[in-house]
Amino acid sequence: MEYTNGGVPRPPGRSAFARALRDAINARPVTLSWLQRQLKARGNRVSMATLSYWRSGSRRPEGAQSLAALADIEDLLGLEDAALSRLLRPNRTGPLGVSGFPIDHREIEQAVIDAYTAMGSPYPDTSRELTTHSVTDVDERGNVSFCSTRSIVQSTTGTIHAIPFLEIMPGLPSPAPILRAVSGGRFTRHYSHPGGEVHGALFELDLPLEAPDTAMVEWSVEYPPGSPPSRDTGHAVGRQCRELLVWTRFHPDAVPDWCEEVVETPDGRSVSPVPLTRGTSVHQVRRAFGPGALQLRWGYGPADAEVQPG
Incomplete structure (x- = not known):
């Protein structure tokens, strides 16, 4: 797990995903507006703001609709299947609760x-x-x-x-x-x-x-x-x-x-x-x-x- 200087956990995988997306866009090269238009033509309505968030790493695709759009992005950018989606590891463990010996012995x-x-x-x-x-x-x-x-x-x-x-x-x-x-x-x-x-x-x-x-x-x-x-x-x-x-x-x-x-x-x-x-x-x-x-x-x-x- 990565940590910020303040000791706050930074979700693993988010920076790797954003970096891979930026590299793929730059290698094409295409703009975010072009990517948005192509997605819209395929029935995936993703806002410019959302694409920008994904590219910067401040947010990441979640939910069925976003993951469907991500599959189209991989195709539009000439990437292998799951080249981006496999970088989306879960970003949290969820509530851990207390830890303890299970029996009183x-x-x-x-x-x-x-x-x-x-x-x-x-x-x-x-x-x-x-x-x-x-x-x-x-x-x-x-x-x-x-x-x-x-x-x-x-x-x-x-x-x-x-x-x-x-x-x-x-x-x-x-x-x-x-x-x-x-x-x-x-x-x-x-x-x-x-x-x-x-x-x-x-x-x-x-x-x-x-x-x-x-x-x-x-x-x-x-x-x-x-x-x-x-x-x-x-x-x-x-x-x-x-x-x-x-x-x-x-x-x-x-x-x-x-x-x-x-x-x-x-x-x-x-x-x-x-x-x-x-x-x-x-x-x-x-x-x-x-x-x-x-x-x-x-x-x-x-x-x-x-x-x-x-």
Whole structure:
């Protein structure tokens, strides 16, 4: 990100776009009035003032009509397709909200800090999840067997090259799960906390991510033999997420007798029943959620009975 002398962020990409537009106009060479007439003839009514703003960098094309005009400008100036539009990166991250550990558990947070330190990542890191879809499969014994997660991640400041992803299992010490990078990068460093409740790896992105750019990533988690049986799942975010979806899919032979939703934030914890009335899955959706954790847990027999998974 570029900065003015006063320390005020200057939107990345705006100066590059304006410079490219000026160079293309000068190389032709044409005037803004000629460009305006040609656009008008093509049905794009763009004012001289707007074209001047674009050329100077004080404004930039936004909205469907302006972007359609920009495509015609590229053609009129003899440029390649998207030669100008690809320079229009988003100029802001949007509201970031507060950043915080998603659950009220100091020992686990310290274990997470230890994990970040071991993987060479600052805590908290400067990425955030804009949209996350987490899908968990439950086996025929009613236990979690596999989880796949897709996220649109964003750099909130500076440039990031890698993002730590963690599996947090409070009260359930476990061997390290098998984390696989599916798309968008690769796992480089792996870490397991001595307590066995925090495991993770560093997801190295295919390309560096400069604020406020975004990238799509996907990874999966598989639980090896010897892992303790688990009948809860969910996803936690350290910053506000625009959309969080947790989808739990049960084996047809292990549809639970009851499910309940657990929502945990730094401010508290709430538990509410979730009726399983449609098919063999439960999906939970939250918008503008976080920091916090959205979880689902389930069981067989009376909901108030302490049933050990097996």
